[in-house]
Amino acid sequence: MFDIFPGFSFLNQIINKKAVKAKDREKESHLKDNNHFLTTVFKGVAKPIEVGIKRIVSLLAKEYGIYIYTGSYILKEKEEIYNTGSLFGPEGNLIGTQKKMHLTDFEVKIGIKRASKMEVYSLPFGKVVCPICMDATYFETFRIAREIGADMVILPIANLEEYTMWKALR
Structure with missing residues (x-):
């Protein structure tokens, strides 16, 4: 039918493109508003994951008589969730837990809370801090x-990019 009237076919294509874009925006909006679902999931799985990670790392630290930093995991305190990492001693003891200070946009959207303090831990060989992921991409973190007296920085960072010295020095 649109081929019978000149220009209608073109007009139909434009309208269809607009309709598809509107549906895509609606889907994206729905996904953006679906952060409550992700927050609920993370709150639900945080405690068992924390318990499992801490138990395994504690056993490994004790078995090998070494210090181990967990890398990051979701911690739930009351009704808040944090991106955190924990440091264990050679006896399997929990030395401390650091919460992430510099959050990604995604972490903010899913309700992860920001820490306001860097923890320093005294070990027999010096004082250490354990910034998490993006915390280590800011010069201020090291300053x-x-x-606060740190002699060393423990940096467990996962980055999907190929390693380059210049990016590491940023």
Whole structure:
């Protein structure tokens, strides 16, 4: 039918494209508003994951008589969730837990809360801090670490990019 009237076919294509874009925006909007679902999931799985990670790392630290930093995991405190990491000693003891200070946009959207403090841990060989992921991409983190007495920084960072020295030095 649209081929019978000149220009209608073109007009139909434009309208269809607009309709598809509107549906795509609606889907994206629905996904963006679906952060409550992700927050609920993370809150639900946080405790068992935390318990499992801490138990396994504690046993490994004790078995091998070494310090182990967990890397990050979701911690639930009351009704808040945090991206955290924990440091264990050679006896399997929990030395401390650091919460992430610099969040990604995704972490903010799903309700992860920001820490306001960097923890420093005294070990027999010096004081250490354990910034989490993006925390280590800011020069201020290292300046603050030095100001609070840290001698070393433990950096367990996962990055999907190929390693380059220049990016690591940023």
